[in-house]
Amino acid sequence: MKLILLGAPGAGKGTQAKRLEEAYGIVQLSTGDMLRAEVASGSDLGKELKAVMEAGNLVTDELIISMISSRVDQDDCAKGYILDGFPRTTAQAEALDSMLEEKGQKLDSVIEMEVDEEVLVGRITGRYTCAKCGQGYHDEFQKPAKEGVCDKCGATEFTRRADDNEETVRSRLVAYREQTAPIASHYDAKGMLKKVDGMADIDEVTSQLKAILG
Numbered sequence: 001m002k003l004i005l006l007g008a009p010g011a012g013k014g015t016q017a018k019r020l021e022e023a024y025g026i027v028q029l030s031t032g033d034m035l036r037a038e039v040a041s042g043s044d045l046g047k048e049l050k051a052v053m054e055a056g057n058l059v060t061d062e063l064i065i066s067m068i069s070s071r072v073d074q075d076d077c078a079k080g081y082i083l084d085g086f087p088r089t090t091a092q093a094e095a096l097d098s099m100l101e102e103k104g105q106k107l108d109s110v111i112e113m114e115v116d117e118e119v120l121v122g123r124i125t126g127r128y129t130c131a132k133c134g135q136g137y138h139d140e141f142q143k144p145a146k147e148g149v150c151d152k153c154g155a156t157e158f159t160r161r162a163d164d165n166e167e168t169v170r171s172r173l174v175a176y177r178e179q180t181a182p183i184a185s186h187y188d189a190k191g192m193l194k195k196v197d198g199m200a201d202i203d204e205v206t207s208q209l210k211a212i213l214g
C-alpha cells in the first residue's frame with residue numbers, strides 16, 4: 001500500500017502516519033524527519049537546511065526528490081509507504097508521477113487532512129516528541145499516561161522542534177497556502193483525492209483513514 005497524506009503544518013500527518021505504520025505494516029517516509037536527521041548530523045548541508053527550515057521556507061525540490069527516490073528503493077519500503085510532507089510543490093508532485101512510473105509503482109490513495117487554520121498554531125506550539133523513540137505528544141491534546149514518561153518506550157527525555165515557535169509557524173502556513181495547497185487539485189484532477197476531517201479527535205481521524213484504506 002502506497003499513500004500520500006496531505007495537510008497543513010500541524011494537520012496531524014505525522015501522528016496518523018505512525019498509527020498507519022503499525023496498522024498496515026508500511027513505513028512512514030517523512031521528508032521533514034529526514035531533513036531534521038541531516039541537520040542533527042551537523043554536516044555542511046545540514047547547516048544550510050537548518051537556516052531554511054527555521055525561516056519556515058521550503059528546501060529545494062531537487063534535494064527532496066533525490067532523497068525520496070533513493071529512500072523508496074530500500075528494503076523496508078517493499079510492503080508500502082506513507083508519504084508525509086511530500087510532495088509539497090507542483091514540481092515535486094510531477095516528479096513523483098514520473099518516479100513512480102519509472103519504478104513501476106502506483107499510489108493507492110491520496111488523502112487530504114482538512115483543518116481550520118486557527119487550530120494549527122496551538123497544535124504545533126504545544127507539540128513535543130520522545131527523544132528516544134520519536135513518539136509524538138502534545139501539552140494538551142495528547143499527554144503521556146504518566147507525566148514525563150513516554151508511553152511507548154519509557155524514556156523520560158523529550159524534544160521540541162526548532163521550527164515550532166509561533167513566528168516560524170506563521171511562515172510555514174504561508175508556504176503551505178501558496179506552494180502546497182494547490183497540489184490537491186493535481187490529484188483531484190486524476191480522481192484520486194480523498195478527504196478526512198482533521199478537526200476530529202485523533203482516534204476519530206484514524207478511523208476515517210482506515211475506512212478509506214480498508
Ligand code: AP5
Pocket residue numbers: 007008009010011012013014015016031032033035052053056057058059060061064084085086087088092123124126127128136137138139141142163172198199200201202205
Ligand atoms: P515537516 O516536518 O513536514 O512539517 P509540517 O508539514 O510543517 O508538518 P508538521 O510535522 O508540523 O505537522 P503534522 O501534520 O505532522 O502534525 P503532527 O501529527 O505532528 O516539515 C518541516 C520543514 O521541513 C518544512 O517547513 C520545510 O522547511 C522542510 N520540508 C519538509 N518536507 C519538505 C518538502 N517536501 N519540500 C521542501 N521542504 C520540505 O500534529 C501536530 C500536533 O497536534 C501534535 O502535538 C499532535 O499530538 C497534535 N494533534 C495531531 N492530531 C490532532 C487532532 N486530531 N486533534 C488534536 N491534536 C492533534
Ligand code: MG
Pocket residue numbers: 013014015030032
Ligand atoms: Mg510531521
Ligand code: ZN
Pocket residue numbers: 130131132133134135150151152153154155
Ligand atoms: Zn519513547
